[in-house]
Amino acid sequence: MAERTILKARVQSISFADPIKSEAELTSVVWEEQPLTLRDDEVSIVEAEPEAKEVFSHENDAPEDYDIIGGGLTVTGSFIKADYDKMAELFGGVVSGTGEETMFKRNATKTPLEKAIKFELKDGSSIILPNTKGYVLLNLNAGTDGILKHPFSFKSMAQKDFNYDIIIK
Numbered sequence: 001m002a003e004r005t006i007l008k009a010r011v012q013s014i015s016f017a018d019p020i021k022s023e024a025e026l027t028s029v030v031w032e033e034q035p036l037t038l039r040d041d042e043v044s045i046v047e048a049e050p051e052a053k054e055v056f057s058h059e060n061d062a063p064e065d066y067d068i069i070g071g072g073l074t075v076t077g078s079f080i081k082a083d084y085d086k087m088a089e090l091f092g093g094v095v096s097g098t099g100e101e102t103m104f105k106r107n108a109t110k111t112p113l114e115k116a117i118k119f120e121l122k123d124g125s126s127i128i129l130p131n132t133k134g135y136v137l138l139n140l141n142a143g144t145d146g147i148l149k150h151p152f153s154f155k156s157m158a159q160k161d162f163n164y165d166i167i168i169k
Contacts, residue, residue: 001078008021010121011043011119011120011121012070012121012122013031013034013036013119013120013137014033014035014037014043014077014079014117014118014119014120014122015030015031015032015034015117015118015119015120016028016031016032016033016113016115016116016117016121017115017116017117018038018115018116018132018156018159018160019114019116019131019132019159020116020128020130020131020162021131021159021161021162022161022162023085023162025162026041026128026130026167027118031118034079034086034090035079035080035081035082035086035141035150036079036080036081037079037080037118038104039080042154043076043131044075044076044077045073045074045127045166046073046074046075046076047070047071047072047073048070048071048072048074049066049071049133050069050070050071051065051068051069051071052066052067052068052069052113053066053069054066054067055067056059060061062144072153072155072156072165073153073155073156073165073166074118074153074154074156075117075129075132075134075153075154075156076080076151076153076154077151077152077154078149078150078151079136079150079152080147080148080149081147081148082148082150084102084103084104087104087106087138087150088104088106089111090091090111090113090136090150090152091110091111091135091136091137091138091150092105092106092107092109092110092111093105093106094106105139107121111136112133112134112135113132113133113134113135113136113152113154114131114150114157115132115134116119116128116129116130116131116132117129117132117154118166119169123165125169126168126169127137127166127167128166128167128169129154129156129165129166129167129169130159130162130165130167131156131157131158131159131165132155132156132157133155133157134152134153134154134155135138135153135154136148136150136151136152137151138150139151141161
């Protein structure tokens with residue numbers, strides 16, 4: 001069985017930025033804080049099982065070679081307490097009106113997001129995924145406390161010259 005990395009992180013906050021494309025950008029990036037996460041502020045960062053391929057010859061029962069192709073990282077969690085403007089930013093839509101007449105309207109198309117994601121952990125450290133692509137779902141489950149839950153899923157993407165899928169500091 002291939003080794004698999006699973007990291008469960010207790011987060012203090014989640015922030016987005018434009019994808020980070022260099023080491024220099026890593027120190028100067030401007031982060032925008034996102035809504036809270038659900039379930040005791042927990043998110044999961046999971047590395048997929050790699051794809052393995054063995055190469056055999058007719059003469060040998062053991063493989064001649066063994067190729068391993070990584071499966072990439074996926075981060076999942078849920079946002080809560082997003083206001084209408086943040087909802088429009090996260091999964092598309094329009095906010096109109098003012099006061100009690102304020103409305104959030106969304107069409108049926110999915111809004112893909114391409115972001116760098118930073119998780120500030122409760123122990124003071126942080127996890128940065130410099131280039132991800134993913135989505136946030138509307139999922140209007142009001143729950144017992146009347147909090148709307150918006151599940152998210154992002155995958156780390158490769159990029160030229162700054163090809164790191166995770167930075168832990």
